[in-house]
Amino acid sequence: MDPAVVGRRVRALREERGISLSTLARLAGVGKATLSGLEHGTRNPTLETLWAVTAQLGVPLTAVLAEPAATPTVHGAAVTATLLEVFTDADATYELYRMRVAPGPGQLSPAHQPGVTEHVTVFAGVLRAGPADAPLTAPAGGHLRWVSDVPHSYTAVGDEEVAASLLLRYPRR
Amino acid sequence: MDPAVVGRRVRALREERGISLSTLARLAGVGKATLSGLEHGTRNPTLETLWAVTAQLGVPLTAVLAEPAATPTVHGAAVTATLLEVFTDADATYELYRMRVAPGPGQLSPAHQPGVTEHVTVFAGVLRAGPADAPLTAPAGGHLRWVSDVPHSYTAVGDEEVAASLLLRYPRR
DNA sequence: GGCTGTCGTTCCATAAACGGAACAGTCAAG
DNA sequence: CTTGACTGTTCCGTTTATGGAACGACAGCC
Numbered sequence: 001m002d003p004a005v006v007g008r009r010v011r012a013l014r015e016e017r018g019i020s021l022s023t024l025a026r027l028a029g030v031g032k033a034t035l036s037g038l039e040h041g042t043r044n045p046t047l048e049t050l051w052a053v054t055a056q057l058g059v060p061l062t063a064v065l066a067e068p069a070a071t072p073t074v075h076g077a078a079v080t081a082t083l084l085e086v087f088t089d090a091d092a093t094y095e096l097y098r099m100r101v102a103p104g105p106g107q108l109s110p111a112h113q114p115g116v117t118e119h120v121t122v123f124a125g126v127l128r129a130g131p132a133d134a135p136l137t138a139p140a141g142g143h144l145r146w147v148s149d150v151p152h153s154y155t156a157v158g159d160e161e162v163a164a165s166l167l168l169r170y171p172r173r
Numbered sequence: 174m175d176p177a178v179v180g181r182r183v184r185a186l187r188e189e190r191g192i193s194l195s196t197l198a199r200l201a202g203v204g205k206a207t208l209s210g211l212e213h214g215t216r217n218p219t220l221e222t223l224w225a226v227t228a229q230l231g232v233p234l235t236a237v238l239a240e241p242a243a244t245p246t247v248h249g250a251a252v253t254a255t256l257l258e259v260f261t262d263a264d265a266t267y268e269l270y271r272m273r274v275a276p277g278p279g280q281l282s283p284a285h286q287p288g289v290t291e292h293v294t295v296f297a298g299v300l301r302a303g304p305a306d307a308p309l310t311a312p313a314g315g316h317l318r319w320v321s322d323v324p325h326s327y328t329a330v331g332d333e334e335v336a337a338s339l340l341l342r343y344p345r346r
Numbered sequence: 347g348g349c350t351g352t353c354g355t356t357c358c359a360t361a362a363a364c365g366g367a368a369c370a371g372t373c374a375a376g
Numbered sequence: 377c378t379t380g381a382c383t384g385t386t387c388c389g390t391t392t393a394t395g396g397a398a399c400g401a402c403a404g405c406c
Contacts, residue, residue: 031395093185204365
């Protein structure tokens with residue numbers, strides 16, 4: 001992470017709108033010194049400060065945070081998954097992944113916590129996945145679901161790479 | 174913006190991974206007091222702190238900041254859907270949505286082109302959806318699938334808002 | 347020339363976020 | 377029961393982010 005990048009984006013957004021540092025500081029209710037240091041990357045701003053500034057600029061917080069696009073969390077050799085979204089409700093937290101499974105030998109993943117379930121919707125290719133001792137198979141358009149508190153596997157059937165969405169559901173304890 | 178929401182997400186992500194507050198604090202190189210206060214929402218964390226924690230959790234900063242809100246394409250009164258991804262392969266085009274259905278009267282959507290299918294995975298709440306004359310019902314964790322070349326409906330059963338993922342499959346003609 | 351306004355930076359006392367240590371609570375082993 | 381390792385919270389001294397004030401620089405105007 002690079003605070004200088006965040007600072008450059010804030011400054012760029014401010015100058016796009018043609019307002020001065022002094023004015024933005026006053027509107028956002030932060031000190032000029034704070035905003036100056038933030039734009040220079042010489043400070044380590046507080047969430048509250050960054051929020052006040054970006055809200056006044058009319059952009060979401062995420063617009064100024066330097067993100068390496070996505071976060072390719074490589075599960076292993078055959079599977080690559082990128083986290084699309086995390087959300088929580090009263091009963092559970094969910095992680096939604098976009099998943100690709102390369103053809104060839106599959107991949108084994110260790111067990112998760114008790115009660116965790118996985119939900120897969122296959123976009124393309126044919127996927128065999130589920131508990132390692134009893135995997136299920138789904139073609140494009142199909143859907144799989146299993147309790148993943150045991151070791152489980154992902155395998156692409158045939159030569160085509162599998163594209164799917166993977167939803168991990170973690171019940172609240 | 175609500176620091177308590179950020180804190181809840183951090184805690185949820187940590188507990189999903191089954192690691193203790195003490196361990197995460199040590200791995201992320203922050204104090205336990207800092208992490209405790211962050212999870213409770215009683216602190217106003219620094220970007221550096223939040224970055225260290227989320228990086229250790231393996232999620233982007235945006236995952237804990239309360240604003241995904243990329244492209245809200247409001248289907249109508251009861252249903253709001255945000256497009257997460259578009260995917261095309263040799264046979265079809267897919268659109269993956271995150272969908273919310275508000276409790277109360279449902280919503281009717283007109284027919285799509287012939288051959289279009291919808292696949293819904295319910296995360297929370299109970300959803301009744303499908304062809305208007307023969308809707309299907311699925312609880313949290315359930316999955317629905319229908320050919321949507323006829324008018325179809327979405328209705329939340331009960332008082333709870335429904336969260337779901339919606340996959341639209343458009344066959345290539 | 348002086349005067350006035352605004353620009354962005356720097357100085358500085360205050361407030362608060364920080365990490366380490368001490369704390370009570372829980373669980374398992376002996 | 378005692379011990380030990382662990383949990384998460386709270387206390388507290390240190391570090392640092394904060395906002396107001398002072399600063400020099402520049403522009404327009406008299």
